Amino acid sequence: MRLSELFFTSLRDDPAEAEMPSHKLLLRAGYVRQLGSGIYSLLPLGFRVSKRVEQVIREEMNAIGCQELEMPVVHPAEVWKDSGRYFKIGPELVRFKDRGERDMVLAMTHEEVIALLLRDLVQSYRQLPVQLYHFQTKFRDEPRSRGGLIRVREFVMKDAYSCDRDEAGLDESYRKYYGAYEKIFKRIGLDAIAVGADVGIMGGSGAHEFMVLNEFGEDTLVLCDACGYAENQQIAEVAKPSPEAEPALPMEDVETPDATTIDALATFLGMPRSKTAKAAFFVTGDGRFVVAIVRGDFDVNETKLTNAIKAVGGLRPAQVDEIKARGMEAGYGSPLGARDAVVVVDELVLRSPNLVAGANRVGWHVKNVNVPRDYLPDVVAEITSAREGDACVRCGSPVKLRKGIEVGNIFKLGTDFTVAAGATYLDDDGERHPIVMGSYGIGLGRNVACVVEAHHDEKGIIWPDEVAPYAAHLVAIGAARDPAVRETAERLHALAGDAGREILYDDRDESPGVKFTDAELLGMPWILTVSPRSLAAGGIEVTRRETGERSTRPIAEVEAFLGSGAFPA
RNA sequence: CGGGGCGUAGCGCAGCCUGGUAGCGCGCGUGCUUUGGGAGCACGAAGUCGUGGGUUCGAAUCCCACCGCCCCGACCA
Numbered sequence A: 001m002r003l004s005e006l007f008f009t010s011l012r013d014d015p016a017e018a019e020m021p022s023h024k025l026l027l028r029a030g031y032v033r034q035l036g037s038g039i040y041s042l043l044p045l046g047f048r049v050s051k052r053v054e055q056v057i058r059e060e061m062n063a064i065g066c067q068e069l070e071m072p073v074v075h076p077a078e079v080w081k082d083s084g085r086y087f088k089i090g091p092e093l094v095r096f097k098d099r100g101e102r103d104m105v106l107a108m109t110h111e112e113v114i115a116l117l118l119r120d121l122v123q124s125y126r127q128l129p130v131q132l133y134h135f136q137t138k139f140r141d142e143p144r145s146r147g148g149l150i151r152v153r154e155f156v157m158k159d160a161y162s163c164d165r166d167e168a169g170l171d172e173s174y175r176k177y178y179g180a181y182e183k184i185f186k187r188i189g190l191d192a193i194a195v196g197a198d199v200g201i202m203g204g205s206g207a208h209e210f211m212v213l214n215e216f217g218e219d220t221l222v223l224c225d226a227c228g229y230a231e232n233q234q235i236a237e238v239a240k241p242s243p244e245a246e247p248a249l250p251m252e253d254v255e256t257p258d259a260t261t262i263d264a265l266a267t268f269l270g271m272p273r274s275k276t277a278k279a280a281f282f283v284t285g286d287g288r289f290v291v292a293i294v295r296g297d298f299d300v301n302e303t304k305l306t307n308a309i310k311a312v313g314g315l316r317p318a319q320v321d322e323i324k325a326r327g328m329e330a331g332y333g334s335p336l337g338a339r340d341a342v343v344v345v346d347e348l349v350l351r352s353p354n355l356v357a358g359a360n361r362v363g364w365h366v367k368n369v370n371v372p373r374d375y376l377p378d379v380v381a382e383i384t385s386a387r388e389g390d391a392c393v394r395c396g397s398p399v400k401l402r403k404g405i406e407v408g409n410i411f412k413l414g415t416d417f418t419v420a421a422g423a424t425y426l427d428d429d430g431e432r433h434p435i436v437m438g439s440y441g442i443g444l445g446r447n448v449a450c451v452v453e454a455h456h457d458e459k460g461i462i463w464p465d466e467v468a469p470y471a472a473h474l475v476a477i478g479a480a481r482d483p484a485v486r487e488t489a490e491r492l493h494a495l496a497g498d499a500g501r502e503i504l505y506d507d508r509d510e511s512p513g514v515k516f517t518d519a520e521l522l523g524m525p526w527i528l529t530v531s532p533r534s535l536a537a538g539g540i541e542v543t544r545r546e547t548g549e550r551s552t553r554p555i556a557e558v559e560a561f562l563g564s565g566a567f568p569a
Numbered sequence B: 001c002g003g004g005g006c007g008u009a010g011c012g013c014a015g016c017c018u019g020g021u022a023g024c025g026c027g028c029g030u031g032c033u034u035u036g037g038g039a040g041c042a043c044g045a046a047g048u049c050g051u052g053g054g055u056u057c058g059a060a061u062c063c064c065a066c067c068g069c070c071c072c073g074a075c076c077a
Helices: A021-029 A045-064 A077-082 A111-123 A165-186 A262-269 A302-308 A322-324 A348-353 A417-421 A445-452 A483-496 A512-522 A532-536 A555-564
Strands: A032-036 A040-043 A066-068 A074-076 A095-097 A103-106 A131-137 A154-162 A192-194 A206-212 A219-223 A228-230 A253-257 A277-284 A289-293 A316-317 A344-346 A354-359 A364-368 A379-381 A400-414 A422-424 A432-434 A438-442 A472-476 A502-508 A526-530 A539-545 A548-551
Touching: A021 A445, A040 A045, A040 A532, A045 A066, A045 A131, A045 A154, A045 A165, A045 A445, A074 A077, A077 A103, A077 A417, A111 A154, A111 A417, A154 A165, A154 A445, A165 A192, A165 A206, A165 A400, A165 A438, A192 A219, A206 A219, A206 A445, A206 A502, A228 A262, A228 A344, A277 A322, A277 A354, A289 A348, A302 A316, A302 A379, A344 A348, A348 A379, A400 A417, A400 A445, A417 A438, A472 A483, A472 A512, A483 A502, A483 A526, A483 A532, A483 A555, A502 A512, A512 A526, A526 A532, A532 A539, A539 A555, A548 A555
Parallel strands: A066 A131, A192 A228, A289 A344, A344 A379, A472 A502, A472 A526
Antiparallel strands: A032 A040, A074 A103, A095 A103, A131 A154, A154 A438, A192 A206, A206 A400, A219 A228, A219 A400, A253 A364, A277 A289, A277 A316, A354 A364, A400 A438, A422 A432, A526 A539, A539 A548
């Protein structure tokens, strides 16, 4: 591909809207262009990278016996109504009517369609297990897109579905995908770690998220270097401290002006935060009011809280007037005197004597509150988030917290979708059973961005060989005044094309500085420089982008490389 | 949706406070020179100042409304 003909332009300055290195570089190097919030075009270079990532995924899916198909982007809403998701999912599911006033949706994933296909096509246990996948555009009207390609609204995802006779079969399938994912991420140059994850609203019996560590990550991971424990903070558990036993003292009001936060309260009273109780107020999707109590030195974990009370439709923070209406006071809140509220208390609070809690009066707290002596919890559960340095539940070593980006997930779905769709099979004993499903997703664009996050320097992108849009970037210097340079460059370019290994060829009439700078920005793994100087030195200057190692190789060697793809050691 | 910021040429920005004929750098076009690290000179093209309304003799500038984008929080590949 001649750079003079490539539909691309490089930018000298960082676009103002970009924060993450991958976003800046993909924009500057002409790989992507933004159309709207969370909506991007992949330009020819970006499209080639995406296709290469796709091909790696395809190969590894095929290798575990997964069959590629393609399912529609637009679904009749009935499909989603029948599974119940039409009603469970909020505005991120785009709904519209077609010309016949029929309700339609833009697909976010394809569990429903798979279940319907299974219903129609699978009758017997002999047809199971089966693995299916496709690459398809998803649209999710996210509340907020961010980070360039990291969180977008429209994106191509590889989603795969395992279909098994029973849980044991699902476990077996799940292991295959787990292994395939490890290979995929390794091949495209990502250090992904699998962490245990929340199973979310669809239920299911287990899930892992494959995460790459990144400071811009949206998830927090709880990691233990000592034993390898790795979980999403949403579900991670730690060994909580054991409070010293104290006799329960009588409650006592204490005036605490302006102590609306735990920090202010602890400072004002001159006691550790661990001697206080924190109240957080939520409303569930179906309208229940929830007050969650944790010790002041911990934070409420909304995922755990959601699961503890099986909150339908999730949780949202409560409004001040909603809190007041239940007899409580924001900033000075506690279940003391609360009404019409589901009281959820962290188990550690139950073990911690004589805590300071809100008096539900502005400017006042109550000392020596003991549960359940002073108020009765509706639910006692473990509802706090793991903290940096807390003791690993498995080995007791201090855990660390890291930010991560989810590059893929695997999920034991179970039978919810197949039961809803009536997708059953007849077993060898003549019994009818629902098919057991798993789902396995990888977002293409996000992975491309994560590869850039992991492989770049101050000059630009450094593509791993496996996903580079072109294997090499051929730079001709001084071609205008030295016919030998032009001829050599043209010949190498043509030769690569003939061998089916197209390379990027900078044939532009630009200064050497511009060409080198662009070559480094665009990030092909090999940079081949042809110039009067290199020819005089006996050939082509070959630079490995990743290391900057540079050597002059005989032309024949470069020709061999363009044919085979690998330089002799 | 709450909070913060921003919308002026392809990109980065100034101008706005204190209204008076829209500017800078890069990029782009043409010509000449230059050619191993973002070249020089000359000439040139390019902007509904996000949109609509209002105030005013006059609005990029002041006021109102709306739209869009980015960042921080509630969601997920």
